[in-house]
Amino acid sequence: MSALSRKLTVATMMGACALTAATGCSSTDTESSPPPERSSTVPAREPGKDAQYADGRYEATGEYGSQGSSIGVTLTLNDDVIAQVEVEPHATDPTSLDLQERFADAIPDRVVGRDIDEVHIDRLAGSSHTPEGFNDALGKIKEDAGREHLPYRNEIPSPAGSIPITPR
Amino acid sequence: MQECTADNSPTLCGPRAGNTTAAVSDAGKSLFAFDAIGTRWEIETPAPLPAEVRERILDRVDRFDAVYSRFRPDSLVSQIAAAPGGGRFVFPDDAIDLFDLYDQLAHLTGGAMDPLVGRDLELLGYDPAYSLTPVPHTDRAAHADARPAWHRDVERHGAMLRTRRPLVIDVGAAGKGYLVDLVSALLQDAGVTRFVVDASGDLRHGGEHPIRIGLEHPTEPGRVIGVANVADAALCASAITRRAWGPRLHHVLDARTGAPVHDTVATWVVAERTDVADALATALFLTPAHRLADSFSFACVRMLADGRTDTFGGFDGTLFAADPT
Numbered sequence: 001m002s003a004l005s006r007k008l009t010v011a012t013m014m015g016a017c018a019l020t021a022a023t024g025c026s027s028t029d030t031e032s033s034p035p036p037e038r039s040s041t042v043p044a045r046e047p048g049k050d051a052q053y054a055d056g057r058y059e060a061t062g063e064y065g066s067q068g069s070s071i072g073v074t075l076t077l078n079d080d081v082i083a084q085v086e087v088e089p090h091a092t093d094p095t096s097l098d099l100q101e102r103f104a105d106a107i108p109d110r111v112v113g114r115d116i117d118e119v120h121i122d123r124l125a126g127s128s129h130t131p132e133g134f135n136d137a138l139g140k141i142k143e144d145a146g147r148e149h150l151p152y153r154n155e156i157p158s159p160a161g162s163i164p165i166t167p168r
Numbered sequence: 169m170q171e172c173t174a175d176n177s178p179t180l181c182g183p184r185a186g187n188t189t190a191a192v193s194d195a196g197k198s199l200f201a202f203d204a205i206g207t208r209w210e211i212e213t214p215a216p217l218p219a220e221v222r223e224r225i226l227d228r229v230d231r232f233d234a235v236y237s238r239f240r241p242d243s244l245v246s247q248i249a250a251a252p253g254g255g256r257f258v259f260p261d262d263a264i265d266l267f268d269l270y271d272q273l274a275h276l277t278g279g280a281m282d283p284l285v286g287r288d289l290e291l292l293g294y295d296p297a298y299s300l301t302p303v304p305h306t307d308r309a310a311h312a313d314a315r316p317a318w319h320r321d322v323e324r325h326g327a328m329l330r331t332r333r334p335l336v337i338d339v340g341a342a343g344k345g346y347l348v349d350l351v352s353a354l355l356q357d358a359g360v361t362r363f364v365v366d367a368s369g370d371l372r373h374g375g376e377h378p379i380r381i382g383l384e385h386p387t388e389p390g391r392v393i394g395v396a397n398v399a400d401a402a403l404c405a406s407a408i409t410r411r412a413w414g415p416r417l418h419h420v421l422d423a424r425t426g427a428p429v430h431d432t433v434a435t436w437v438v439a440e441r442t443d444v445a446d447a448l449a450t451a452l453f454l455t456p457a458h459r460l461a462d463s464f465s466f467a468c469v470r471m472l473a474d475g476r477t478d479t480f481g482g483f484d485g486t487l488f489a490a491d492p493t
Contacts, residue, residue: 110490111477113391116382121395125369125405125436126384 185226190216204229205237205344205367211351212364221358225351232347235259236339238286239296245337246296249286254331263327266339266346269443273341273451274318276463280422280454281447282318286336287311288426294419312426340419345404345446348372352442365442370404372442383485386410386434386471393477394469394487402442406449407434420453429453432470438483439466457481 116124185204193199198216202209204226211217211225237243241250248257259267273281291308293300302308316322316335323330339346348365352372355363362375373379378399382392386407396403408418408428418428435452439445448466457468457480467481477487 110475111393111471111487112490113385113388113393114488116384116390116392119382119392119395120380121382121392122379123364123366123371123381124384124392125371125381125396125403126386126392126407126410126434 185229188222188226190222192216200225202226202229205233205347206239207344207368209351209368210364210366211355212366213355213360214362217355217360218358221354221360224354224358228350228354229347231260232343232350235263236337236343238336238338241296245286245339248329248331249334249336251331251334254333254335257329257331259327259329261327262350266342266443267324267327267329269342269346269447270318270339271324272463273447274423276460277451277455279317279319279424281341281451282423283337283339283341284316284318284321284335285421285423285426286338287316288421288423289338289340289419290336291426292421292428308426315424315426317423341450342443342447344370345402345442345444348402348442348446370402370442370446372402373398374400376400383436383469383487392488393471394485396436396438396469396483396485398438398484401438401440402445403436403438404442404445404449405434405436406446406453408453409433420450422454431473433473434471436469437466438468439464 185202188202191199193212197212197214200211200217200222233240234242235244238245238249240246244257244259248255270283288311291303291311293302321331321335344367348367348370349372351365352363352374355365355374364379365372369384371381376399378397381396381398381403383394383396383405385391385393386409406420408420420429421427422429432453435449437445437448437452439448444464445466448460448464448468451460452468452470460466461481467479467483469477469479469483469487471477479487
């Protein structure tokens with residue numbers, strides 16, 4: 001089986017995720033209902049003139065974003081056309097947001113911060129405390145690099161890059 | 169092949185717990201505060217703690233550090249990380265509960281939570297030298313090809329671990345909560361039933377009368393998004409804005425990929441045991457709450473990456489909802 005060196009673009013991948021999220025909703029149904037159909041057909045990339053990939057199933061774990069969240073993908077190829085894509089969402093992919101929300105007690109709501117002085121509390125639990133060595137090192141790095149956006153401030157990962165596919 | 173135990177590890181470089189103070193708060197509570205395992209601890213009790221109890225506590229946290237700190241070269245976990253061919257390593261007996269908890273969570277998260285994530289943390293820059301600089305992608309890829317897993321690469325018999333190559337164990341997800349429980353047990357042994365052990369936001373309360381714990385806004389210091397009422401239970405918080413050292417570089421990783429997670433920004437968990445609350449606060453970044461609920465009794469609050477917030481398990485407290493727009 002020849003190596004599938006072509007890259008599957010992230011755009012295709014994100015489309016597959018969205019479909020999975022939509023069909024995955026049926027997983028909250030009663031047990032008697034059929035298992036959710038997690039497969040979907042997506043537009044194939046235009047095959048080259050020289051069809052070179054063996055038909056069959058290909059499997060990959062893809063990373064997206066420059067730091068790489070990951071997702072499991074199984075492709076079925078027919079005549080160099082992607083006939084079917086199955087996506088297994090790992091917990092770090094954007095789909096899991098939707099998947100996870102369905103099981104929460106409360107409908108997700110936006111909250112606002114209130115000044116600590118306005119709210120009577122005995123103790124505080126959160127993000128203000130970091131190990132001293134860590135903070136020292138971080139301060140030094142900020143100084144050295146002159147970077148302005150440290151520490152991390154809730155940036156939404158942007159899809160970038162591509163996903164190498166290897167034959168199963 | 170090495171053979172080590174927690175007790176015959178090299179001489180400690182002296183106690184790490186420092187900056188110790190004993191004081192009385194404005195509210196008339198006695199406060200015993202110290203720095204240990206890289207963070208500030210405060211123990212609040214109705215009456216001052218006897219000196220011998222304070223000594224016992226400092227001694228306990230020092231011994232914990234000597235076993236589990238991957239930031240000091242003489243610790244047991246550093247020896248495991250440095251053993252070229254692996255070895256047989258004996259932890260203190262009370263490590264069994266901690267390892268059992270990790271076994272359980274590695275299973276429930278499908279391997280996303282794994283104490284062997286330590287090497288990935290190092291490669292991303294969270295290393296003993298605090299380089300905070302990720303190694304080149306090629307080096308991370310090389311590690312990914314042979315990424316170890318707790319259930320596969322560590323053979324455990326109770327408190328004894330057998331390894332076959334260098335492995336970086338990081339108990340950061342549950343270790344601090346676990347130590348809070350050990351310290352709380354020392355207080356209870358000394359007859360102290362009303363207390364707060366606060367290890368910078370991972371805390372355990374003892375007593376009937378609930379305390380109000382502010383849930384600190386993960387990106388707005390000095391502000392809280394809500395208040396939890398906690399009595400005779402533990403509350404632990406985790407946030408990817410804490411221990412973060414660059415865009416998308418922080419300490420909560422999916423151990424299967426070695427990559428930082430992004431969907432959830434902050435979690436707060438209330439549970440009976442502090443180690444459980446601590447571990448679940450990390451697990452909630454990696455797996456849905458309902459998947460943990462069959463195995464653990466807990467309540468939680470999550471703040472998602474888009475600012476929305478939800479609760480699970482009958483959270484007792486208040487969240488400050490934004491006005492509808």
